[in-house]
Amino acid sequence: MAYFSAGMWYNFRVALTGFDSSFDALTGLYNRAAFDKATKQLAEAKAYSIIVLDINDFKDINDTFGHDYGDTVIKAVAEAIQKSFTNSYTCYRLGGDEFSVLGSETNKEIIEARLRNPTKCISIKKFTRPNLLKTTM
Numbered sequence: 001m002a003y004f005s006a007g008m009w010y011n012f013r014v015a016l017t018g019f020d021s022s023f024d025a026l027t028g029l030y031n032r033a034a035f036d037k038a039t040k041q042l043a044e045a046k047a048y049s050i051i052v053l054d055i056n057d058f059k060d061i062n063d064t065f066g067h068d069y070g071d072t073v074i075k076a077v078a079e080a081i082q083k084s085f086t087n088s089y090t091c092y093r094l095g096g097d098e099f100s101v102l103g104s105e106t107n108k109e110i111i112e113a114r115l116r117n118p119t120k121c122i123s124i125k126k127f128t129r130p131n132l133l134k135t136t137m
Contacts (some may be wrong), residue, residue, distance in 0.1 A: 012044035084117035
């Protein structure tokens with residue numbers, strides 16, 4: 001069993017609050033607040049890339065299949081982005097269906113190759129579609 005003094009507990013809660021406020025609860029990616037903080041620090045970097053992505057026709061997905069299914073799609077896209085952009089990149093969910101990736105890589109060909117990976121991962125992944133039959137009584 002672990003015991004915490006009042007000071008240790010306060011420091012733990014402050015650290016945990018800072019940790020929680022930097023991440024998107026649905027995807028586990030960094031969130032918009034973390035993105036905003038990171039972009040303010042980019043002025044000091046020599047060269048960097050900012051990649052902005054969104055899910056095409058995402059509103060139609062939510063409207064047709066429901067928000068729970070939409071959340072499943074967002075999680076899958078976030079996972080594919082994170083797997084494609086590793087090491088010198090940091091991935092963010094800006095909100096809704098918008099994502100961003102910040103990185104130190106500036107080679108256009110390398111970035112374009114990495115951009116093709118999430119598309120391949122998503123198109124291969126099979127989603128279980130919700131039951132579209134509605135019953136009324």
